[in-house]
Amino acid sequence: MTDIASNISLLKQRIPSSVKLIAVSKTKPVSAILTAYNSGQRYFGENRVQELLNKVDLLPRDIEWHLIGHLQSNKVKYIVPFISMIQSVDSFKLLKIINSEASKINRVVDCLLQIHIASEETKFGFSMKELFEMVESQEFMNMKHVRICGVMGMATFTSDAGQVSKEFSYLADCFNSLKNRYFAGNQHFKEISMGMSGDYEIAIKEGSTIVRIGSIIFGERPL
Numbered sequence: 001m002t003d004i005a006s007n008i009s010l011l012k013q014r015i016p017s018s019v020k021l022i023a024v025s026k027t028k029p030v031s032a033i034l035t036a037y038n039s040g041q042r043y044f045g046e047n048r049v050q051e052l053l054n055k056v057d058l059l060p061r062d063i064e065w066h067l068i069g070h071l072q073s074n075k076v077k078y079i080v081p082f083i084s085m086i087q088s089v090d091s092f093k094l095l096k097i098i099n100s101e102a103s104k105i106n107r108v109v110d111c112l113l114q115i116h117i118a119s120e121e122t123k124f125g126f127s128m129k130e131l132f133e134m135v136e137s138q139e140f141m142n143m144k145h146v147r148i149c150g151v152m153g154m155a156t157f158t159s160d161a162g163q164v165s166k167e168f169s170y171l172a173d174c175f176n177s178l179k180n181r182y183f184a185g186n187q188h189f190k191e192i193s194m195g196m197s198g199d200y201e202i203a204i205k206e207g208s209t210i211v212r213i214g215s216i217i218f219g220e221r222p223l
């Protein structure tokens with residue numbers, strides 16, 4: 001087995017089968033993605049639209065691509081035709097644009113609401129107040145071309161496992177209050193995307209249903 005294939009296989013032994021593994025392939029070449037694909041991996045995550053577009057046409061059609069990085073409004077139209085899930089919806093404005101681009105091609109796009117859970121200012125995401133305002137609005141309720149499948153978050157980059165654990169537990173609480181108040185009868189609203197190479201084990205303990213892992217599979221990225 002190649003390193004990439006054995007890294008995936010080892011990871012899969014440590015992740016419950018109910019948790020979906022997204023292989024984060026940003027900065028990595030098509031050949032590395034193909035190696036992972038040939039070992040059975042079908043879910044891949046990228047954080048830049050241009051890089052994703054460059055790769056998509058060179059790779060098998062049955063890959064499910066997840067966008068996990070901040071998405072600019074003017075780039076939405078390029079990914080809406082093929083993207084499996086946009087995990088990084090971080091504003092109402094962006095969600096409206098996804099909905100309108102998807103309606104033009106009569107698609108329904110799966111989305112996660114990214115929530116700001118880290119202490120760092122730089123990480124994108126909604127506050128709970130913003131989310132409640134959005135989901136209570138008539139405009140939100142009228143959207144027919146986005147399907148809200150849950151929440152996503154990134155913990156603070158720190159070696160303090162206690163802090164990371166608290167942030168993930170907060171994200172799980174956010175998921176539960178949204179679920180109870182607004183999505184109770186909605187079987188699509190079920191995902192909590194949290195956990196990366198450095199913190200996926202903590203995330204799974206706190207209830208993650210999707211982990212997004214790059215470095216453990218493909219090796220470290222240059223800074």
Ligand SMILES: *Cc1c(COP(=O)(O)O)cnc(C)c1O
Binds near residue numbers: 024195216
């Ligand atoms: C890069 C990235 C990951 C994966 O990071 P690793 O530490 O390499 O596993 C996960 N989620 C997001 C949003 C990322 O940008």
